[in-house]
Amino acid sequence: MSHKIPFKIRRFDPLKDKKTYFQEYIVDVEMYDTVLDGLIKIRNETDSTLAFRMSCKSGICGSCAMRINGRARLACKTKIEDIYKNFSEIKIEPLGNLNVIKDLVVDMNTFYAEMEKTEPWLKKSNPIGKYENKIPPKENIKMEKSGECVWCGACFSDCPSREAENSYMGPAAGVMAHRFIFDPRDKDKENRLKNVVDNNIWLCAHCEKATENCPQKIDPQDLISQIREESIKYGLTKHLGARHVLAINKSIKTYGEISESRLPVWTLGPFGVIKEIKTAYRLIIKRKFPPLKLKRIHDFEDIKKLYLKNPDAGN
Ligand code: SF4
Ligand code: FES
Numbered sequence: 001m002s003h004k005i006p007f008k009i010r011r012f013d014p015l016k017d018k019k020t021y022f023q024e025y026i027v028d029v030e031m032y033d034t035v036l037d038g039l040i041k042i043r044n045e046t047d048s049t050l051a052f053r054m055s056c057k058s059g060i061c062g063s064c065a066m067r068i069n070g071r072a073r074l075a076c077k078t079k080i081e082d083i084y085k086n087f088s089e090i091k092i093e094p095l096g097n098l099n100v101i102k103d104l105v106v107d108m109n110t111f112y113a114e115m116e117k118t119e120p121w122l123k124k125s126n127p128i129g130k131y132e133n134k135i136p137p138k139e140n141i142k143m144e145k146s147g148e149c150v151w152c153g154a155c156f157s158d159c160p161s162r163e164a165e166n167s168y169m170g171p172a173a174g175v176m177a178h179r180f181i182f183d184p185r186d187k188d189k190e191n192r193l194k195n196v197v198d199n200n201i202w203l204c205a206h207c208e209k210a211t212e213n214c215p216q217k218i219d220p221q222d223l224i225s226q227i228r229e230e231s232i233k234y235g236l237t238k239h240l241g242a243r244h245v246l247a248i249n250k251s252i253k254t255y256g257e258i259s260e261s262r263l264p265v266w267t268l269g270p271f272g273v274i275k276e277i278k279t280a281y282r283l284i285i286k287r288k289f290p291p292l293k294l295k296r297i298h299d300f301e302d303i304k305k306l307y308l309k310n311p312d313a314g315n
Contacts, residue, residue, distance in 0.1 A: 002028050005084060007038055009050065010093040011103050020100070022091075023047075029080055035090060036064050036075035039104075052104040059215060062152030066104050067093040072154035074215045095157035097170075111153045114169045117199060118177040124187035133185045146179035146223055148216045155210035155220050161203045169199040171210035171220035177201075178223040181230060193231045201227055202241025243267045253307055256297035260290035 004026050012020040025046055027038045036054055043050045055061040057076045064075040069087050072095055083090055098106040155171040156162060162170045169177075177196045180186050201224060210220040232242055247266035251259045265273050283289040297303070 002030055005029055005038065005080060006089040007042060008089055008091045009039075009042075009103070011050075012100050013049070013102055031079075031081040031084070033080050034076050035068055035073075035078045035080060035083065035092065038080060038090065039075060039092070050104075051102040060150060062150035065095055065152040065154045065157070065215075067095060067157065072096070072157035072213050074152060074154065077215050095153055097157055097159065097162050098153070106153075108153060111156050111170070111172070112151075114156070114173040114199075115151060115176050117169065118173050118180070118195065119192070120176045120180060122180070122183065122186050135184060139182075139184045142182040143179050145216075145218050146175045146182070148218060149175045149179070150216060152215060154213040154215060158209045158213055160207055160209065161205045165200070165203055167200050168203040169196065169201065171204065171224065173199070174201055174204065174224040174227060175218055175220045178227055181227060190234055193227070193234050193236055196227055197231055197236050197239050197242075200239075201231070202239045240267065252303060254296075255294050256300040256303045257294075259294050261292050262294070 007025045007027050008022050009025065010020050011017070011023045025042050027041055027046075029038050029041065036057060039050070039052055040054075043052075052066065052075075053063040054076065055063045057064075059074055059077040062074070065072055066075055067073075068075065068078055069083050069091050075092075080090060092104065094100050094104045094106045098108065098110055101107050149172060151172065153172065155175075159168075159170055161168050174196065177192060181189055181192045181196075186192070204221065204224045206221055206225075208221060211218075211222070214220060228242070228245070232245065237243060237246060244263070244267045247263050248258055250266055251257070251262055264276055268276065280289065
């Protein structure tokens with residue numbers, strides 16, 4: 001049985017509009033239809049001026065990514081029923097962190113540029129045709145997930161770190177970098193790691209948005225953590241983020257807990273910490289300065305055993 005469902009769509013035509021606005025359409029659809037089915041119906045039957053991208057209709061090409069009721073998703077993989085039961089309308093907007101060309105069509109070039117910075121192709125591997133480049137199954141598992149990215153941009157769209165700082169490559173580029181950093185056939189791992197550190201992989205705030213949005217269930221956040229860990233193993237520890245992780249690690253190894261008073265010194269270094277003197281002064285005045293003297297926690301020996309079992313823990 002079909003239902004009349006309100007579709008509220010953010011519209012913008014650069015040739016005639018100064019600002020974006022919402023336009024509402026009542027669409028006759030089945031509840032099992034997808035949001036993309038609804039959009040196609042509007043374009044075919046009601047308003048042929050509505051612009052959106054689509055191609056495969058099966059979650060493979062990544063072109064129908066858009067914000068649906070506040071979250072970036074693939075319209076062809078989103079059932080009307082699943083949205084309607086929570087929101088009682090389908091609200092559609094273009095992807096975020098990208099410029100709008102028309103209606104739901106965004107300029108993906110910014111996103112592609114970040115992906116291309118990771119040089120997503122094999123480098124310095126054995127010449128093609130000379131002999132086979134087999135990947136042992138144990139190694140293949142490491143890059144299985146990152147190889148499934150469909151370049152849809154749903155993670156990039158809602159990434160608050162990218163919104164705040166466009167020198168951060170974004171979660172999808174992290175996924176793409178992971179794909180080649182952990183490929184045993186590639187012989188440029190160290191430069192790849194330097195490249196992601198230079199493109200601010202440490203600015204990922206671990207907010208979980210990318211993981212929540214990814215239609216391929218890739219978990220970009222976890223892959224980014226793996227890259228960071230690998231970069232530390234390769235001695236790339238100049239970035240503030242890496243130094244902070246090492247400082248936390250040192251604190252736990254020394255005291256069994258995080259020492260709020262030691263962390264700034266260990267992270268910023270003695271000269272860097274001078275810049276924070278005003279903050280320290282304010283904390284002292286407000287009696288909020290953390291204790292300088294720290295004792296090891298009661299269960300310190302248990303923590304030590306954990307570190308001995310896994311020497312890389314915390315990196
Ligand atoms: S990581 Fe997931 S959400 Fe991000 S571009 Fe790839 S498939 Fe899309
Ligand atoms: S149309 Fe290809 S992923 Fe949706």
